[in-house]
Amino acid sequence: MPRSLFSLAFTVFFFLAMAELAFGQNDGVIHLPPAVSNSPSMGSIPVRSSDDQQKEQMKKANEMRQEEIRRDTEKLYQLSTELRDFVDKSRQGVLSLDAIKKAEQIEKLAHSVKSKMKQSY
Numbered sequence: 001m002p003r004s005l006f007s008l009a010f011t012v013f014f015f016l017a018m019a020e021l022a023f024g025q026n027d028g029v030i031h032l033p034p035a036v037s038n039s040p041s042m043g044s045i046p047v048r049s050s051d052d053q054q055k056e057q058m059k060k061a062n063e064m065r066q067e068e069i070r071r072d073t074e075k076l077y078q079l080s081t082e083l084r085d086f087v088d089k090s091r092q093g094v095l096s097l098d099a100i101k102k103a104e105q106i107e108k109l110a111h112s113v114k115s116k117m118k119q120s121y
Helices: 002-025 041-043 051-091 097-118
Strands: none
Touching: 051 097
């Protein structure tokens, strides 16, 4: 019986000592090895504020929106030219189904361009 009591006491002492080593000494502070904490490159890491990042994201989003507007406007020009050709070739008062579909495409694309132009960044 004394041997098992000694074994139990030793086990409890061992775990308490390990817990003290693990949690008690560093007080929540993480210590880096000397090679890492004394590295010359640690001070040269560029730090950007969230405002700078937000401005950069807004700038990129605005550039993408402008490019989409240019692309959609070019497509509008192409579609309207095709519609004009359909109307010129049609008989008086009768439009083909293709001409009506072109007009619908133009209308949808024009609404898309208009909503993109109203967005502000």
